[in-house]
Amino acid sequence: MVSLVVGGNRLPLTTKASAMNRVYANEEVCVGCRLCEVHCLVEHSASRDLIKAFKRERPRALARIRVQADGDRFLALQCRHCPDPPCVRACLTGALYRHPVTGAVYVDADKCSGCWTCVLFCPFGAISRDVARGVIAKCDLCPDRLVPACVANCPNEALIFTNGEEL
């Protein structure tokens, strides 16, 4: 059978990458409150405390999700965890990789050199520069949570964590 070998783990290519859970935004419902950004930032801070994360931690953590506005329409967007990720292909240092089992795209911050090549190659504009640390910041789907912080804290369920079947 056709399978992927990365880091010793084999992932059948027949496993549909679309079967993995991703965060989707319902534009009809999003009010642009940007609480997802706030909770994403806190989740990726050292203290994971709202007040400390904003008031004390320097450099401040970065939100991986960004709310974009076009007039009165809002779109909350983060890494789409592409099945064939252009950022991973473009990465000059091997810092970006696609998890062989889950299919999620991660960055190894120790290897990232802050060259920003992935920023140019991400067709979603979903990779941020953490200039203070000299590395990129991107969505990791909150590995310590069952449901990502942005979704869990969206006040009106504009963010959905789904494998796409509910769309």
Added chain:
Amino acid sequence: MSSQHFRYLIIGNSAGGIAAAEAIREVDQNGSLAIVSDEIHPAYSRPLISEYLAGQRSLRSMALRPPAFYKRNGIEAILGVRAQRIDFGEKSVELADGRVIGWEKLLLATGGSPIVPVMAGGEKEGVFTFTTLQDAQRLRRAVADARRAVVIGGGFIGLSAAQALVHRRLAVTIVELKETILSTMLDARAARLVEKTIRRQGVTVITGQSVREVLGRPEDEGRVGGVVLSNGTQVLCDLVVVAIGVAPRTELVAGSPVKVGRGIVVDRRMATSVPGVYACGDVAEAYDFLHGENRVTPIWPNAVLGGRAAGHNMADWPDTYAGGTAANSLNYFGLAITAAGVVDPADGSCEVLSASGPGDGCYRKVVLRDGRIVGLLFMGEIERSGVVYGLMRDGADVSAFKESLLSRGFGLASLPEELRRQKLGLPVGARRE
């Protein structure tokens, strides 16, 4: 008679070679696979040699893959041995140590070699190129007791070298033949900003000049003591870095049936004119989606994408190279720039949109032809340049929203709904409630 035989043989152990090996293993876990390289190190991130030279990065953290990569993927790594002759009839490669290796599918991922101009005194001790880790290691030893450096070439590699040498506290002079640095990647305005940024770091930039002679030292003629520019000016230095550019390393196929243009010519499957022989990366002349023809576009991401397509096809899993074009991200002394395609159109057939601010470090430019993006240049705030590059690579007609491409808040939200939903993998044409 071959002493060893592999189903897949890859010559070259960098971006293209590694990507191809991984792609082969996605399809075929059992076919024997070997990678040959004259470089002794396991695959490393070539662009990081400047951070290594600067003393900002260890050898270990330059590794492209974990140490067990070759073993775990069943790859025989034949490193530190040069492939010196290919017999396309016998399907074998002769290595510098005398070994002869047979293959069924061959990938030429030999990369580029630095272009070294003819200069009197160019053979003196203290003249370096800067494309391999070994170059960086040699330079790192040399900078220990050097105070002044001349970098020949104000392109991508030259500026990376200059940045590293500044970190090493050397007084650096860049000598560029063209009127502006980075002339193949940027327009004059962006180039001037980079120049200003690096001058602020103490770098001397001399444009419109080349080095015609490398001088020795009064006490030792054999060691670099300075250079003479084409206008006769002398610049004193302790070492010279030649960074004019790279040329496809095609010597292995010289005089062979493999078709060579500027690089090794490949089709959309990354196959050369000889059956069973493929090429990718800096050595290849492969499809450029922007120009609609084959070109040499020696950038890392193209090598990976081409290598993946080559690997899949070598393992008999049909794959088409989507094509690449010139696309670069620069980050010198904290000045972020992304640029792709035609950034400075020579003729009037293009529509050029540009915007500036906030501050004089931010600049955005999009070049259109017939409603489609053919070039982009973002400086300062570069986050959304990827969306523009994506539209360029898709060949999307952007005439309906072209003005928004330059707005600071531009992003996926700015795209027409159908295009946006399509990109996000959402059902298109879904009924609004």
